[in-house]
Amino acid sequence: MSRYYFSMQNLDSIGTQIRKLREETEMPLRKLAALLDIDQSTLSKIERDERRANTQIIDQIAKIFKADKEMLLIAFYSDVVAYEIREEKTFSEILQVAEAKIEYQRTIKKNVK
Amino acid sequence: MSRYYFSMQNLDSIGTQIRKLREETEMPLRKLAALLDIDQSTLSKIERDERRANTQIIDQIAKIFKADKEMLLIAFYSDVVAYEIREEKTFSEILQVAEAKIEYQRTIKKNVK
DNA sequence: ATAAATTTGGACATTATTTGTCAAGATATT
DNA sequence: AATATCTTGACAAATAATGTCCAAATTTAT
Numbered sequence: 001m002s003r004y005y006f007s008m009q010n011l012d013s014i015g016t017q018i019r020k021l022r023e024e025t026e027m028p029l030r031k032l033a034a035l036l037d038i039d040q041s042t043l044s045k046i047e048r049d050e051r052r053a054n055t056q057i058i059d060q061i062a063k064i065f066k067a068d069k070e071m072l073l074i075a076f077y078s079d080v081v082a083y084e085i086r087e088e089k090t091f092s093e094i095l096q097v098a099e100a101k102i103e104y105q106r107t108i109k110k111n112v113k
Numbered sequence: 114m115s116r117y118y119f120s121m122q123n124l125d126s127i128g129t130q131i132r133k134l135r136e137e138t139e140m141p142l143r144k145l146a147a148l149l150d151i152d153q154s155t156l157s158k159i160e161r162d163e164r165r166a167n168t169q170i171i172d173q174i175a176k177i178f179k180a181d182k183e184m185l186l187i188a189f190y191s192d193v194v195a196y197e198i199r200e201e202k203t204f205s206e207i208l209q210v211a212e213a214k215i216e217y218q219r220t221i222k223k224n225v226k
Numbered sequence: 227a228t229a230a231a232t233t234t235g236g237a238c239a240t241t242a243t244t245t246g247t248c249a250a251g252a253t254a255t256t
Numbered sequence: 257a258a259t260a261t262c263t264t265g266a267c268a269a270a271t272a273a274t275g276t277c278c279a280a281a282t283t284t285a286t
Binding site: 009011070073074075077078079080081082084085086088090091092093094095096097098099100101102104105 | 122183197199203204206211213218
């Protein structure tokens with residue numbers, strides 16, 4: 001159902017979600033960093049939202065913990081978006097217009113094909 | 114009324130909006146660039162969405178053309194956001210979660226004060 | 227309580243991205 | 257055709273992101 005993520009939405013940052021997945025399986029940060037082929041200090045910072053993850057890491061995390069990749073990507077991108085406009089009092093309007101723009105751009109693309 | 118921007122929403126990019134404002138007053142690009150203290154080639158690129166504007170430029174544009182600064186800022190930020198997630202099929206969920214996160218972060222801030 | 231394992235913080239070099247600037251080419255206007 | 261306007265691409269400089277290391281701090285196990 002299309003409102004699944006809306007009703008079940010998880011407001012944890014992507015970093016917190018990664019940390020929770022890792023801790024649920026009692027995997028040391030050091031080991032997960034090795035699996036992801038990144039420095040452990042980098043992973044530490046990602047889990048505490050001091051550094052950005054990226055989609056490649058999200059992808060691997062989903063596989064390693066058999067987690068819902070789409071949900072993780074939503075967490076990741078919503079962090080990025082929220083960070084960008086968090087200080088704007090019109091954040092809600094900004095998001096509405098952004099959505100309309102994306103939809104609009106897609107209808108154009110379809111008609112061009 | 115709070116849904117003003119929603120119903121009146123302008124889906125032109127910030128670049129297009131700047132160009133329209135400039136052309137309405139028949140001001141040469143060269144001259145506007147001088148007022149903004151940027152290179153004319155940079156302004157040309159901003160108007161065609163090849164380079165990003167910034168809030169300082171938006172601010173000056175609003176003053177120069179006596180335009181609605183808030184509307185321009187919405188156009189600017191919505192461009193940024195739309196660009197970031199335009200390829201994601203879950204863009205709508207991403208925006209919903211981003212909004213919820215910002216609201217959530219603000220309630221926290223208020224309670225901490 | 228101490229040792230061992232784990233996580234964090236900060237410095238630094240490397241790489242990538244953004245920004246400013248210029249000059250020549252293209253387009254439009256007079 | 258000359259002039260004014262705008263666009264394009266190249267390049268350097270500034271800024272930001274990323275990778276890497278290691279020591280300090282914290283947590284866990286013995």
